[in-house]
Amino acid sequence: MKHIVDLAWKENMAFETEQDGHKLIIDAGTESGGNDLGPRPKKLMLTALAGCTGIDVISILKKMKIVPDAFRVVVEGDVTEEHPKKYAEVKVIYEFKGKDLPLDKLEKAVNLSEEKYCGVSAVYRDSMKMSSEIRVIE
Secondary structure, three states, rough: OOOOOOOEEEEEEEEEEEEEOOEEOOOOOOOOOOOOOOOOHHHHHHHHHHHHHHHHHHHHHHHOOOOOOOEEEEEEEEEEEOOOOEEEEEEEEEEEEEOOOOOHHHHHHHHHHHHHHHHHHHHHOOOOOOEEEEEEEO
């Protein structure tokens, strides 16, 4: 299987693509000469990781018949000072909300995503330091 992204330059620093029937505009901020018409490419890397692992975790938990009241994935990326500016370290915070959520099952779902299912996580693990944390809020 091959994924193809076709990104077209629109104006100034803005580019547009369509993925799975959804239009996406990527742009630079005004401080970098763009018009701030869309998200920055580097931060989309963090979004891809959050989405990939989040979908995995919810899918696994549903199979375990566990549905939290709320669930968030927060990804923090530390950017290097030197060029090329890249993520040197990334931390993924899994925040679950609900009563009587079994921590062992939450940990199992997160571990399965991080170690087996999330392709984004697998690629990033090869190029930067990664860590994670599970938070449960009642």
